[in-house]
Amino acid sequence: MIKVKIIGAGSIGNHLAQAARRMGWSVFVVDANEAALKRMRDDIYPSRYGKWDESIKLFTSDEAPKGGFDLICIGTPPNVRSLLALDALKEKPKILQLEKPLSFPFDENLKKFLTAYKKQKFVKVVLGYDHAVAKSIDRVAGLLKEKTIGDVSTLDVEFREHWQGIFKAHPWLKGPQDTYLGYWKKGGGASGEHSHALHLWQYLAKISGLGKWRKVSSTFKVEKLGKAEYDSLAAFQFETEKGKVGRVIQDVVTYPTRKWARLQGEKGFIEWICGGSPEGDIVKFSGNDGKINEEIFAKKRPDDFYAEMLHIDKILKKQVRAESSPLSLESGVEVMKVIEASWKNLGKQGIKI
Numbered sequence: 199m200i201k202v203k204i205i206g207a208g209s210i211g212n213h214l215a216q217a218a219r220r221m222g223w224s225v226f227v228v229d230a231n232e233a234a235l236k237r238m239r240d241d242i243y244p245s246r247y248g249k250w251d252e253s254i255k256l257f258t259s260d261e262a263p264k265g266g267f268d269l270i271c272i273g274t275p276p277n278v279r280s281l282l283a284l285d286a287l288k289e290k291p292k293i294l295q296l297e298k299p300l301s302f303p304f305d306e307n308l309k310k311f312l313t314a315y316k317k318q319k320f321v322k323v324v325l326g327y328d329h330a331v332a333k334s335i336d337r338v339a340g341l342l343k344e345k346t347i348g349d350v351s352t353l354d355v356e357f358r359e360h361w362q363g364i365f366k367a368h369p370w371l372k373g374p375q376d377t378y379l380g381y382w383k384k385g386g387g388a389s390g391e392h393s394h395a396l397h398l399w400q401y402l403a404k405i406s407g408l409g410k411w412r413k414v415s416s417t418f419k420v421e422k423l424g425k426a427e428y429d430s431l432a433a434f435q436f437e438t439e440k441g442k443v444g445r446v447i448q449d450v451v452t453y454p455t456r457k458w459a460r461l462q463g464e465k466g467f468i469e470w471i472c473g474g475s476p477e478g479d480i481v482k483f484s485g486n487d488g489k490i491n492e493e494i495f496a497k498k499r500p501d502d503f504y505a506e507m508l509h510i511d512k513i514l515k516k517q518v519r520a521e522s523s524p525l526s527l528e529s530g531v532e533v534m535k536v537i538e539a540s541w542k543n544l545g546k547q548g549i550k551i
């Protein structure tokens with residue numbers, strides 16, 4: 199049976215554990231904080247998924263089993279991810295899944311991790327940008343492959359979501375100042391936390407022929423709250439290697455939530471609305487005939503992580519290469535490059551990525 203170790207028993211740790219159990223995999227969860235393990239068992243897991251799954255084994259970091267895992271997931275805050283990833287690499291799992299964002303801006307340990315990763319061939323790395331492997335995004339990719347909208351001229355992606363939802367799920371936190379979320383230097387703020395949008399943009403730009411991003415102009419709304427400092431809104435404009443232009447907006451102030459992408463082609467458009475209907479995601483498109491089609495991809499949030507595990511399973515079975523997966527390590531590194539370039543050059547136009 200596939201053996202999975204998940205580091206971090208918080209919100210994402212619960213999702214990943216449940217998704218891995220749904221695959222029938224054997225799950226071990228590790229957290230530095232004993233209270234987090236208790237909260238997972240007694241509160242988060244049963245309230246989200248109905249009841250606690252007795253087969254999940256829980257460990258504090260000092261007791262954590264090492265070695266022999268097929269998959270290790272690092273679902274901790276971004277500011278401790280690189281060091282944990284370096285340790286996990288030594289355990290030689292077949293796949294190392296690193297949550298989003300990969301890291302925090304200017305993280306020296308990320309460089310060490312990337313060097314160690316390149317020196318070996320065994321461990322494959324994927325990122326936790328689950329939306330990129332959702333059925334609805336697969337449909338968008340299929341439409342692009344069929345050239346339904348002809349050559350693509352521009353792409354917009356928005357992940358705009360008030361972070362009250364995150365704080366409701368973490369009632370022990372008083373606000374952003376109590377967690378990495380309130381500190382851009384720890385990988386928080388809208389640019390880090392909602393980096394699903396940056397990730398989707400680079401993925402859709404690649405598969406739609408817009409090409410790789412080359413230049414970015416960013417505008418951030420920076421907030422200060424005691425010691426906390428974060429961007430509540432991050433707007434990015436891109437120019438690609440092919441001279442195409444597009445846009446990303448991420449914020450932690452919008453409600454109701456808007457998670458959306460739109461591709462304009464010479465013959466029509468494709469629009470993706472995550473959670474756009476009570477049943478799930480919507481994909482709208484029109485091609486040459488001008489008729490607007492609307493398809494619904496039924497899902498609940500836990501299904502996104504199940505889709506991610508199904509994708510990881512394909513990599514384990516060598517049906518998909520980690521390097522060419524939408525969740526590739528390179529895609530996570532690219533997102534970090536944009537976030538770093540933006541913080542380094544706030545307010546400047548056309549920064550080389």
Ligand SMILES: NC(=O)c1ccc[n+]([C@@H]2O[C@H](COP(=O)([O-])OP(=O)(O)OC[C@H]3O[C@@H](n4cnc5c(N)ncnc54)[C@H](O)[C@@H]3O)[C@@H](O)[C@H]2O)c1
Binds near residue numbers: 229234276391
């Ligand atoms: N892919 C997604 O859609 C998605 C969804 C939610 C969160 N996330 C990401 O997952 C990460 C964690 O978010 P969260 O909401 O689960 O946070 P959380 O605070 O709920 O959980 C993080 C857990 O990590 C533990 N931890 C911290 N340092 C540790 C260490 N050194 N060793 C072991 N455990 C450690 C903490 O005790 C805590 O229980 C963030 O980067 C977030 O952006 C991704």
